[in-house]
Every structure is written in structure tokens, then in C-alpha cells.
Amino acid sequence: MSLRERKRERTRQAIVAAAADLIxxxxxxxxxxADIAAAAEIGTRTFFSYFPTKEDVLFPESDDRxxxxxxxxxxxxxxxxxxxxxxxxxHEVAASSEDLTGRMARLRLRLMHEVPAVRGRGLQIQMDVQREIARHLAAAYPSTLDxxxxxxxxxxxxxxxxxALLALFDDPKQWEDPDVLRSAVERATAIALAPWGESVDGAV
Structure with a gap:
């Protein structure tokens, strides 16, 4: 990344970390x-140049995934x-980021359960992500998938x-061990995709 890109990424990470701490x-x-912006040492206008709403800061890497x-x-x-x-x-997402199994994942799941606005935004993001991925899958495998x-x-x-993450949500000891979380996600993925007849064990 260029110097400008690295600086922007550091600011983005500071916003996410500040939001997690405060929440x-x-x-x-x-x-x-305003609280989040002050803690990240930026202005509120700068915050909105990174995240359109407060809810979105809880889903910082959905576009990257x-x-x-x-x-x-x-x-x-x-x-x-x-x-x-x-x-x-x-596997590539898990190797490059803790967003799926780290601190923000647990906070996000808790708030989706407790806060209707967060739950609504999370469901909308999940729907958008699934539709985009499905569209690319269908185009890539036209003889296999409609x-x-x-x-x-x-x-x-x-x-x-x-x-998998929800199943372990109420056990803090499980959430403190990223290897346990990755193993749970791996096993759940293998079970869910077993009907497709492909070997996916150990892929995560």
C-alpha cells in the first residue's frame, strides 16, 4: 500500500478499536x-468518510470478505x-483477519441480539453479501449451479x-481461544457443505 493508503487504514483501525472500547x-x-471520533482523535466528518452509520462500524470487514x-x-x-x-x-479471510472470530465478532453477535438497529443492519449486510457471492458462483459454474x-x-x-459462533457465544473461555473458534467454524462448514459432495475438511 502507498503511504496514504497505510495512513487511511490506521485511521480506520483506530475508529474500530475506539468504537469497540466505548461500546x-x-x-x-x-x-x-462524536464519542467514537473523539476517542480515535478525528472529527465526526472524518468518521462518516469511513462508515456511513454507527451500526456500520460493527461490520468493518464485510466488504473485504x-x-x-x-x-x-x-x-x-x-x-x-x-x-x-x-x-x-x-480460510484466506480467517488467515488475514480476526474479524470473524475475534473481539469484534463477539461484540457484534451480542449487539445483534440486543439492539434492533444493529440486528437490522447485520441482516441487510448478510443478505447483500450472500446475493453478491451467489451471483458470482452462478456465473462461474453455469453447468453446476443455477x-x-x-x-x-x-x-x-x-x-x-x-x-458455529452462536453455539459458543455463552462460553467466554471458548471465545478466548481463537483455535477453538476456527475449529468450530471448520467443523460447521464441513457439515453444511457435505451435501455438495466435496471434501472440505481442514480447509479453514
């Missing part, structure tokens, strides 16, 4: 965008089936990841 300490409703997944589909090997390519993309089966496959992957 964990004060609660979601009592934390304002889509980009990684689309790239994996586009760069698939000749022998790589649709389930395998999705799991490879999940729009319905591509949507089912994208939904199965998303549901497996969310289901």
Missing part, C-alpha cells in the same frame, strides 16, 4: 459517533468445485459460520 464500556446506545471471496471464485483452479472455492476463501442452488450454497456457508 463495551458504556453500551451501544450511550456511545455516540466479499472481495476475497469473489477473487477466490475468479481465480479458481480447473478442478476446484464451488464448495471448495468458498471454503478456500473463508441461481437457486448458488444462493443455497452461499447461504449454507454464511449460516454455518454464524451458527
Amino acid at each position: 463495551e464500556r458504556n453500551g451501544y446506545e450511550r456511545t455516540t459517533v 466479499v472481495r476475497v471471496t469473489v477473487a477466490a471464485i475468479e481465480n479458481r483452479s480447473a478442478t476446484e468445485g464451488p464448495a471448495a472455492v468458498l471454503v478456500r476463501a473463508l 441461481p437457486v442452488s448458488a444462493g443455497a450454497l452461499a447461504g449454507a456457508l454464511a449460516g454455518a459460520v454464524t451458527g
